[in-house]
Amino acid sequence: MLTRRHFLHLGLMSGGASLLQAKEFLPQNVTFKGTEKFQQVVALAQAQNWAALPMGARVAQFGQALRGIKYVGWTLEIDDQVESPSANFTGLDCWTFFEISLGLARMIGKRQSSYAPSDLLKQIEETRYRGGVCHGQYLDRLHYLDEWFTDNAARGNIRYVTRDVGPVVRLTGRANDEMSLNPKLYRYLRANPALVPALRQIEARLEQVPFDYIPKDQVAACEPKIQSGDIIGIVTSRPHVFCSHVGLALRTGDGACHFMHASATYKKVVVDKTIHEYLYSVKSHAGIVVGRPR
Incomplete structure (x- = not known):
């Protein structure tokens, strides 16, 4: 049932007639903060063609673009029940800083005329969650950095x-x-x-x-x-x-x-x-x- 706090993201089989799965996520006004800053950073990256940089240099460029954003702890803890990929450009902690820098670098490598918050959230899902998939459960997330390294290395992300x-x-x-x-x-x-x-x-x-x-x-x-x-x-x-x-x-x-x-x-x-x-x-x-x- 659709509520004000949650929505259902429906996946259909290739024929389009049968329901494959239903994932419950949080709405984007909860999961994404600081859209204006996101757009500014992406516009700078496009204007300076950061997509052409080697991956590490690209990550570092996005990290520098986030300099000055205030430190805010616990920015991953956004709900009491439902886990969902998220990004916050108004406040970062150590984890979300490196993760968003990496996510932006991965996102901009997929050349498009424009980018939306959903494009970054997809990249966040790919690296933040075990096996690259969030099922809406808190324990889907890679909570410890040692496991984050191991899981992402096994999948070729690092x-x-x-x-x-x-x-x-x-x-x-x-x-x-x-x-x-x-x-x-x-x-x-x-x-x-x-x-x-x-x-x-x-x-x-x-x-x-x-x-x-x-x-x-x-x-x-x-x-x-x-x-x-x-x-x-x-x-x-x-x-x-x-x-x-x-x-x-x-x-x-x-x-x-x-x-x-x-x-x-x-x-x-x-x-x-x-x-x-x-x-x-x-x-x-x-x-x-x-x-x-x-």
Whole structure:
């Protein structure tokens, strides 16, 4: 039944006569914020032909175009029940910053005369959800960055290049259960506590996957191998989670490799210190993992 908050997206079989499936999503006035900024960024990309750039450079260009947008936490938590691809150009957190930059770069690579919010949301769905499909369920989403890297690498959206960039060490003896331990912090889990056991099963599976990272005392020497647009996951020494932050690499004119991210410290999207300097600015930062957009 169609309601004010939800609508049904109907998929038809090729003959058009039979109902194949019905997916419930949230309306676009909930899932997409900041249409004017989206249109401005896309117009700039078209005027400067960013689609012709290599993928990593394209991601970095979109990241720079988002500089100055204010930091807003929990921008993925948009409903109590229904999960749906979303984008917010009025406020970004670390995850949505890198993800929207990547989504815009993927979108503009499909040359069209014009682009709509739905074009970006399709790209967000492709990378945000396990297997690239959202069925309207909260646990469809790749909630942990380590699984995001693994799932998207398996589907060819990125290359997981951590071992190519530098020497790695293996993280051992740590749980990856931050969300199931703190369900009241997450809007969907607060409203649906029955999801927590299934989430814990996902976390337990992730804990069995070997996780290697470049320790921060090795990053300065590795920076020449990092490219603009690489996705930089920040590995933490804190318990109960492997990665605590994420951003993009940006090579500047002086040859340095900076960390570009939605910063809770600066309260906006910024081009920060070099990656190794940024790591040393926070005691709990342990190192990095690196994904290269394809």
